[in-house]
Amino acid sequence: MGYQVGNLMVTMHQARREAVFRCIADPTRRRILQLLRRGESSVGDLAGNFRMTRPAISKHLRVLESAGLVVARQEGTSRLLTLDARPLRVVHDWVQDYEAYWGETLKDLKRYVETQR
Numbered sequence: 001m002g003y004q005v006g007n008l009m010v011t012m013h014q015a016r017r018e019a020v021f022r023c024i025a026d027p028t029r030r031r032i033l034q035l036l037r038r039g040e041s042s043v044g045d046l047a048g049n050f051r052m053t054r055p056a057i058s059k060h061l062r063v064l065e066s067a068g069l070v071v072a073r074q075e076g077t078s079r080l081l082t083l084d085a086r087p088l089r090v091v092h093d094w095v096q097d098y099e100a101y102w103g104e105t106l107k108d109l110k111r112y113v114e115t116q117r
Contacts, residue, residue: 017090019067024091028052029060033069036083043079 023029028050035041035049047057061081064070068087073080 016068016087019063020069020087020090023064023067023069024088026060026063028057029064032057032060032064033083033085036070036081037085040080040082043081046081 024033031049032046035046043054043058043061046061047054050057061070061072065072069084071082071084073082
């Protein structure tokens with residue numbers, strides 16, 4: 001039974017990770033995240049930064065919320081949104097794996113160049 005629970009946790013983690021990468025693959029969603037770095041914003045204020053309908057922006061926001069990158073709260077008739085950048089850690093970790101590879105590759109190149117002198 002523990003194996004199945006562990007498997008489910010891995011699957012959920014992978015699904016969340018894939019959702020984060022899908023979010024940042026879209027330029028509109030990246031721009032929304034950039035705007036939310038400035039602080040809390042209403043859906044209407046965010047929509048004013050784009051040449052698309054408010055329902056289209058709301059659709060992007062739902063995708064960002066489902067990935068855990070945006071947190072919404074209701075205040076009166078306004079829906080206020082804030083950035084939660086913690087899920088972006090998976091992107092950092094993924095890139096960091098390649099930074100180690102690049103570093104080793106550059107060291108190998110340096111050694112090669114030095115032996116050719």
